[in-house]
Amino acid sequence: MTMTIAFAGTPTIDDAPGIDWREQAACRNHPEPNLWFPVGINDPCDDAKDICVNHCPVRETCGLVANRTRERHAVMAGFRCSDPDEFIDLRIWLGVENPARRTRTCRHCGVKFSTRHPRRRACPECRDLVPLEPVHRHIQHLRNVGKYTLRGIAAASGVSVGTVSLLAKGQSPYEGPYVSRAIAARLFAVTTEQEAKTA
Ligand code: SF4
Ligand SMILES: [Zn+2]
Incomplete structure (x- = not known):
C-alpha cells in the first residue's frame, strides 16, 4: 500500500508565507514513503526517524506543524506521532511543554531512569x-x-x-x-x- 506523506495531504499548514518548507523536506520524493507511516507501535520506524533527525533541514518547522495539526499517524520531525508518549516528547523537544525532569523506577525492570515525561513509567530499554x-x-x-x-x-x-x-x-x-x-x-x-x- 502506498501512502502519502502527512504534510502532502495538509495544504494549509505553511508556517512561513512565501516559503514552502515542504520543498526542502528530506522525506520529499523519498522512494519509500511508507517508512513515515508505521502500521502499529511495533512497526519499526528507525530509518524514517534517522532521516528526520540527521538529514532534514526543516525538522523544526515540521515538528511545529505536527504539533499544530495534532498529527496522529505519521512520523514527523523524528517522532512517532501515533504514540501519545512520543507526541509529548515532540512537544517537549519543541519547548511547548516543559515538565520538570524526574527520576523514576522502571515498572518492568526496576532500573532508575530520568524523564520529563509526566506519564512515563518504563525505561527507554523496556519501551523497545x-x-x-x-x-x-x-x-x-x-x-x-x-x-x-x-x-x-x-x-x-x-x-x-x-x-x-x-x-x-x-x-x-x-x-x-x-x-x-x-x-x-x-x-x-x-x-x-x-x-x-x-x-
Ligand atoms: S522532519 Fe522528517 S517528516 Fe518532517 S519534513 Fe523532515 S524528513 Fe519529513
Ligand atoms: Zn526497564
Whole structure:
C-alpha cells in the first residue's frame, strides 16, 4: 500500500508565507514513503526517524506543524506521532511543554531512569517492544520440557515473577500483545538443560 506523506495531504499548514518548507523536506520524493507511516507501535520506524533527525533541514518547522495539526499517524520531525508518549516528547523537544525532569523506577525492570515525561513509567530499554507470542511459547517450552517453575524462570532470567507469570498466561504488562526487547532477550537466554548441553 502506498501512502502519502502527512504534510502532502495538509495544504494549509505553511508556517512561513512565501516559503514552502515542504520543498526542502528530506522525506520529499523519498522512494519509500511508507517508512513515515508505521502500521502499529511495533512497526519499526528507525530509518524514517534517522532521516528526520540527521538529514532534514526543516525538522523544526515540521515538528511545529505536527504539533499544530495534532498529527496522529505519521512520523514527523523524528517522532512517532501515533504514540501519545512520543507526541509529548515532540512537544517537549519543541519547548511547548516543559515538565520538570524526574527520576523514576522502571515498572518492568526496576532500573532508575530520568524523564520529563509526566506519564512515563518504563525505561527507554523496556519501551523497545517485540511481539509477545514467541516469548509466551518459549516460557511454555521451558515449563514443559525444562520442568522450570515460574520462579525458576524468573530467577534464571532476572525478570520479575509477576512479569513471568503474566507472560506465561499470554498476557502482557504493556498495552497490546508486546513485551520489551530486553525482557524477551533475558528470557530467551534461559534454555532447557537439554538445549544447554547441545548448544
Ligand atoms: S522532519 Fe522528517 S517528516 Fe518532517 S519534513 Fe523532515 S524528513 Fe519529513
Ligand atoms: Zn526497564
